[in-house]
Amino acid sequence: MEIIIRNATPADADGILALYKATAEVPGGLARTSEEITPAYIGNNLNNALSTGICLVAETPDSQLVAEIHSYKLAPAAFKHVLGELTIAVHPDFQGRGLGKRIFKALLEEVTINRPEIKRVELICRESNTRAIGLYTSLGFRQEGRLEGRIESVTGGVEADIFMGWHRS
Numbered sequence: 001m002e003i004i005i006r007n008a009t010p011a012d013a014d015g016i017l018a019l020y021k022a023t024a025e026v027p028g029g030l031a032r033t034s035e036e037i038t039p040a041y042i043g044n045n046l047n048n049a050l051s052t053g054i055c056l057v058a059e060t061p062d063s064q065l066v067a068e069i070h071s072y073k074l075a076p077a078a079f080k081h082v083l084g085e086l087t088i089a090v091h092p093d094f095q096g097r098g099l100g101k102r103i104f105k106a107l108l109e110e111v112t113i114n115r116p117e118i119k120r121v122e123l124i125c126r127e128s129n130t131r132a133i134g135l136y137t138s139l140g141f142r143q144e145g146r147l148e149g150r151i152e153s154v155t156g157g158v159e160a161d162i163f164m165g166w167h168r169s
C-alpha cells in the first residue's frame with residue numbers, strides 16, 4: 001500500500017481527530033486520553049501549525065489519515081526561531097513500520113530547506129516511551145532536560161518527562 005505524506009489542510013481536521021482518538025486508546029503514548037482529544041484541541045493545533053508552523057499527514061490510497069505531525073511557534077517574538085508544541089501520532093495499526101520516522105524526517109527536511117528562520121525544534125516525551133525517544137534520538141534530537149515526576153505513569157504513580165531539542169547544524 002502506498003502511503004503518501006503531504007501538507008495538511010483545514011479540511012483534514014476530522015481525519016486527524018479520528019487518528020488521534022485511535023492513537024490515544026493505547027496508553028503510554030500521547031499524554032491525552034481519547035476523551036480529551038476534542039475537535040477544539042485538534043482545531044487549535046491545526047490552526048496554529050498552519051499559521052506559524054508545519055503540519056504533515058500520511059494518507060492511504062483510500063484517504064485514511066494514518067499519521068500526523070505538527071509543531072508551531074510560541075507566541076512571544078523572542079521565540080520566533082523555535083518550533084515547539086510538537087506532537088506526532090501514528091495509528092496503532094500502522095506503528096513499527098517506519099512511518100513515524102518517515103513523517104518526522106519530512107518535517108525536519110521542510111525546516112532545513114524551506115524554513116531557514118527555524119534554528120531549533122523542541123518536544124517533550126515521557127521517559128517510558130522508549131520507542132519515541134529512540135526515534136527522536138535517531139533523528140538528531142538530544143535530551144536537554146529531565147522534568148522529574150511530571151506525568152502520570154500508566155503503571156501508577158508518576159514518571160519523568162524528557163525535554164528534547166534538535167538544532168540546525
Ligand SMILES: CC(C)(COP(=O)(O)OP(=O)(O)OC[C@H]1O[C@@H](n2cnc3c(N)ncnc32)[C@H](O)[C@@H]1OP(=O)(O)O)[C@@H](O)C(=O)NCCC(=O)NCCS
Pocket residue numbers: 023028029030031088089090091094095096097098099100101102124125126129130131132134135138
Ligand atoms: C512513537 C511513534 C510516533 C513512532 O512511530 P512508528 O511508526 O511506530 O516508529 P517507526 O517504525 O518509524 O520506528 C522509528 C524508530 O523508533 C524506534 N523503535 C521502533 N520500534 C521500537 C520498539 N519496539 N522499541 C523501541 N524503539 C523502537 C527505532 O529507533 C526506530 O528507528 P529504526 O527503524 O531506525 O530502528 C508511534 O509509535 C506513535 O504514534 N506512538 C503513539 C503516540 C506517541 O507515543 N507519540 C509520541 C508522544 S511523545
